[in-house]
Amino acid sequence: MTTAKDIMSTGARWIPAHETLDRAAQMMRDHKVGALPVSANGEQDRMVGIVTDRDIVIKCVAAGHDPSKVTAGDLCDGTPRWIDATAEVEAVLDEMQSHRIRRLPVVEDKKLIGMISEADLARHLSDEQVAGWAERVYSYT
Template identity: 35%
Template sequence: MTQLVRDLMTTDLVSLPPDAPVRQAAQAMRQQDVGAVLVVEDGQLRGIVTDRDIVVRGVADFDDLAACALGDVCSDQLLTVAPDDAADAAIARMREAAVRRIPVVENDRPVGVLSLGDAAMERDPDSALAEISSEEANT
């Protein structure tokens, strides 16, 4: 039986609007122990910002990070999947695009996030990625 994205995705979404300060996203990531925040406006997915985006596009480019909003640093050319897509196909697309997380969208609204770490914990729990992904945060 084909495993679906919905079987592997997390539904505990962390989302903020595009005008939210980058610091708020970083604090949410720390509090929720996640590596990405969905950028949502009027219920519609507008982008995704990762911890790496904050460093590479925020810290590296803005002298005053307090003036930096999520819309300034998020990835807005999104690769998305649907909950009923085959998990293998979604993971293959993630590999091709070299991304670790992908928003799951249904009826133009975000309903989850699929991460390689989540997939590894489900499919290969003894792998290094699964072990790292299941560890407590080191905050």
């Protein structure tokens, strides 16, 4: 049985909701990631969302806002999604497909321990599993 913990990338980093998007972009660059879970101010065990590099470009820069003034929390909307480290791969795929998300934080004992991205799926799953996932996540129906 392959679990979320088996396929995740380790070293996921939080960004506090009060941090600005220019700081988020710097963290993404420094850690070579495209997304950061956003924590409630001062509470790294409570996720309020995820900010992605695409969010920064589309929702901030392209909208004419200053990334040194907009916070990570400003971009968070909806219910944050995550998966338990012991969840089987099928549950990971179901969660990502049903919510059409490309990155999924992995939690163990209420602590962030990693992130699952498209690259992780491609490295660890069969071609059929990846193709099925991509079809559901990227389809526009």
